[in-house]
Amino acid sequence: MRILSTVPQEDGYTMPAEFSKHYGCIMIFPHRRDSWQNGAYAARKAFAQVIDIISRSEKVIVCARYDDYDSARSMLGDNVRVIEMESDDSWARDVAPTFVSSGKDIRGIDWGFNAWGGLYDGLYFPWDKDNKMARKLCDMLDKDTYNKRSFILEGGSIHTDGEGTILTTEACLLSKGRNPHMSKEEIENELKRYLGGEKVIWLKSGIYNDETNEHVDNICAFTSPGEVALAWTDDKSDPQYKMSQSCLEILENSTDAKGRKLRVHKLPLPKPVTITAEECDGLDDMNGEPTRTPGERLAASYVNFYISNAHVIVPQFGDENDGKALEILRPLFPTKEVVGVYARDILIGGGNIHCITQQIPYFEN
Ligand code: KQY
Numbered sequence: 001m002r003i004l005s006t007v008p009q010e011d012g013y014t015m016p017a018e019f020s021k022h023y024g025c026i027m028i029f030p031h032r033r034d035s036w037q038n039g040a041y042a043a044r045k046a047f048a049q050v051i052d053i054i055s056r057s058e059k060v061i062v063c064a065r066y067d068d069y070d071s072a073r074s075m076l077g078d079n080v081r082v083i084e085m086e087s088d089d090s091w092a093r094d095v096a097p098t099f100v101s102s103g104k105d106i107r108g109i110d111w112g113f114n115a116w117g118g119l120y121d122g123l124y125f126p127w128d129k130d131n132k133m134a135r136k137l138c139d140m141l142d143k144d145t146y147n148k149r150s151f152i153l154e155g156g157s158i159h160t161d162g163e164g165t166i167l168t169t170e171a172c173l174l175s176k177g178r179n180p181h182m183s184k185e186e187i188e189n190e191l192k193r194y195l196g197g198e199k200v201i202w203l204k205s206g207i208y209n210d211e212t213n214e215h216v217d218n219i220c221a222f223t224s225p226g227e228v229a230l231a232w233t234d235d236k237s238d239p240q241y242k243m244s245q246s247c248l249e250i251l252e253n254s255t256d257a258k259g260r261k262l263r264v265h266k267l268p269l270p271k272p273v274t275i276t277a278e279e280c281d282g283l284d285d286m287n288g289e290p291t292r293t294p295g296e297r298l299a300a301s302y303v304n305f306y307i308s309n310a311h312v313i314v315p316q317f318g319d320e321n322d323g324k325a326l327e328i329l330r331p332l333f334p335t336k337e338v339v340g341v342y343a344r345d346i347l348i349g350g351g352n353i354h355c356i357t358q359q360i361p362y363f364e365n
Contacts, residue, residue, distance in 0.1 A: 002144045003135070004107070007193045008362040013100035014109055014196025017222060018307045020024040023106075024059030025308065026137060027051060028356070029072040029082075031065055032293045034124075034129025036351040037282030046092075047227065048075050049341050050306070050313055051352055057078050057310030059360075061140075063087060063133070070210065072362070075147075083140065086128040088115070091351055093217065094357035096156035097134040097145060106363045108138040108145045109194055111153040114261030116212050123211060123350070128146070151190055152178040156215035156355050158191065161222045164198040166191050166259030171205045171214035178213075199257040203250055205243040207231060210299035217354045218301045220242070220247060223265065223332040226256060231301040232266035240269060240337040267328055270319035273300040279348060292348075304352035306359075312336050315343035315352045 001239040008014065027047065030036050054060050055077055063085035064072035071084045072192040087095070094116075096110025113131040115122035131149070133360045137146035161187055172178070173187055182190075204215025219231050233240050251264050277294035285291070302325035305314040312333050316322040322340060329338045346352050 001142055002362065003141045004144055006146070007148060008100045008109065008194045011102075013102050014363045015098060015100050015160045015162070017225070018359055019222070019224060020162055022309050023160075023360045023362050025097040025306075026173050026358045026360065027060060027062050028087050028090040028092050028095075029062055029064040029068050030349065031087075032089045032349075033284040034286040035283070036079045037279055037345070037348060043349060044071070044075060046343060046345045047356060049190050050356065051076055051080055053313050053339060053341070054306065054308045054357070055310050057198045057308050063092075063137075081175060081350045084130045085133065087133060088127050090349070091154075091156070091355050092358040093156045093351075093355045095130040095309070096137055096155070096262065098155050098158070098195070098227070099143075099359070100146075100194075101361045101363065104364045106143055107225065108143055109148055110138070110145050112149040112178065113152055113154065113346055114152050116154065117175060120177035121175070122177060123212070124180050146193060146194070146245060146246055151237050154212065154215065155358055156212060156217040156351070158195065158329045159216055160195055161225045161256060162199065163225050164196070166195055166197040166200045167216050167222070168200060169202065169203045169206045169214050169219070170217045170218070172212060174214040175183045196256055200253050201250065201256075201323065203247045205246060207299040207301050208222055208238075208240045208243060210357055211295045211350050214271075215355075218299055218304050219244070220251070221303050221305070221354075223329070223347050225258070225263065226260040227263045227332065229265045229267045229303055229329065229332070230360060231244040231269050231303045238272070241314060265328060265332060267302045267325050268321045269302070270300050270317040270321050273298045273319075273344070273347065281350075298347050299350070300347055301352070305352040306353050306357045307333070307336070310336055312338045313353050314340050315337060315347070316340035317344060317347070318342065
């Protein structure tokens with residue numbers, strides 16, 4: 001494995017869309033007791049359901065800490081590969097490499113990771129184990145890796161259509177805890193150079209109270225070139241209303257890198273999901289402070305789905321809109337089975353199904 005200081009776009013490597021063919025998916029077995037209630041037991045069961053569905057159509061590699069290896073091995077199927085790797089938490093989307101492809105082979109990008117905002121507004125300290133995972137995973141896969149640790153970026157803060165269009169949010173990428181020394185234009189240029197894009201569509205915000213500084217993968221996702229799903233509410237009293245409305249205006253007035261007008265599919269949000277006192281009791285304190293307070297609104301959204309080779313795996317919350325979200329997504333993915341997984345126990349950690357996965361694009365050699 002080589003550590004490269006060149007630039008993917010100049011080397012002929014670009015990031016494929018999630019809906020293109022995968023070799024596999026990277027995930028991390030959950031363990032952090034201040035993120036996941038009751039020693040992460042319920043979260044492990046929810047992760048295992050997601051892993052089982054993904055593993056039916058692509059290779060799943062699950063990273064487990066030394067202490068969790070036996071538990072992961074016994075909970076996961078024979079066709080899942082469990083490898084021992086230390087981590088601080090379990091958000092593969094943000095700490096595993098973002099892969100770029102030449103059409104034949106793939107390389108990883110090793111972005112800097114600082115737990116969603118570092119000492120400014122990050123969510124935990126230290127984060128050094130997470131920050132080392134991307135490079136280790138490239139080594140394990142024997143794929144060259146671009147060293148971009150000088151630039152703080154999480155995989156959940158970007159989406160691409162694989163045809164030159166990148167989606168992101170200002171709330172996240174222009175936040176003070178990431179790359180405060182860089183202008184919006186400089187950040188946009190880095191996205192284009194590393195992901196191989198020609199156009200960046202900047203949404204202003206994401207999902208209300210999303211502790212990632214409003215990652216794009218919770219509010220809006222490409223379902224095919226020229227088409228996006230957008231988290232939506234018609235409830236004007238909900239602070240989310242103005243946020244989704246502003247995204248809609250931007251999307252409806254944008255063309256993609258190929259000059260197409262975007263078709264926007266509204267995915268209704270569930271009713272506000274809040275954490276209970278009992279769930280909070282199941283979480284360990286962090287440095288003597290609780291990580292959540294009873295009644296706190298969690299950033300629930302159906303947009304946080306994962307597109308595998310054969311399925312679209314969509315979070316479910318026990319809400320009346322659960323089925324509606326699946327019905328809206330089905331015609332958008334005519335060659336895949338759209339399935340729901342009850343994901344409250346993942347959401348309690350602060351993200352959802354897309355956030356716990358990172359696809360590895362298909363490669364020939
Ligand atoms: O949504 C994500 N991509 C990660 C959420 C991290 C939350 C940490 N508590």
